[in-house]
Amino acid sequence: MFNDEIKGHDFQKEILKRAVSENLISHSYLFFGPDGIGKKLVANEFAKLINCQTGSSLESDGCDCSSCSKIDKGIHPDVIYVQFEGVKNIKVEQIREGVEDRLFLKSFEGKYKVVIVDEAERMSNGAQNAFLKTLEEPPPNSVIILITSNPDSLLPTIRSRCQLIRFNALPEELVFNELKKRGELSLEEAHICSKLSNGSLGRAFMMDSDLIKWRKELIQFLMHLKPHSAMRVIGLAEYMPLTSTPEDMERMTLAFEFISLWLRDLMLIKTDSDKTGITNIDLIEPSNQIAQKWDLDNILDKMGALEKTQNDIYHLNANKQLSFENLFIRIAS
């Protein structure tokens, strides 16, 4: 029943399957772990599993009973998805209307009413408190699944009411194989992408050739920075995304991440650590040369400067152009 399309998470799936076969289904679950690794897909499969009309076929791949088909299409009246796209803070009323009012209706055709709340961390404190009442006295035959990448932002009282199921980042090899199957990237790109993905298939699928090329160009710029060559540094700062549009902000976050991973590569080379950990495998040769020139303290300094720049921009609202120029001067020296 658990669809093979969902990659990894065998242990988590096993716990859920066992809960069903032993009739120990909890009223509420908290699925937590990094974004983009398939928590929502597993929640969906679990909803199918507990409402399946053929029931017995725990091991088969997929089922076409009317319940499973409806859940697949997102039109099962007893499976409620709560996701407030674009809403920063999910408010009390939204929980009342979206969850409670519908949860307490008698189920239409399913064995269980299932409520799946994605990005549960976006519930305001008020909304969480409202939700808590539902968690304390859930209607019979209901299952609530909260999904979050940030369980700490949920009230402890919410967490303690739920059965916690932790999802881990996917193994790099699995991500690589999936990218290979998709065939949109070259093998080298797929390899780099699997390292950049942090074990998130969702994230890996969002990266394309252009982005992977941009990463390379960015690092090559950094490699060729010369100390005291202000022109070069300013040129690079101009090349960075500097506006506050969501696209530029996302690019900037990636830039920080790419630079940080490259500095980490230099550390790995420098300390003769396991080379399989190196992310930028298309830049090993020039990275080797740089690593010979810079000592460990110097690389650590640059890492510190990178962290400070991030903090200045994200938390102190520093001027981006100036901050990047300063950072690049530090990296060049």
Ligand SMILES: [Zn+2]
């Ligand atoms: Zn079924």
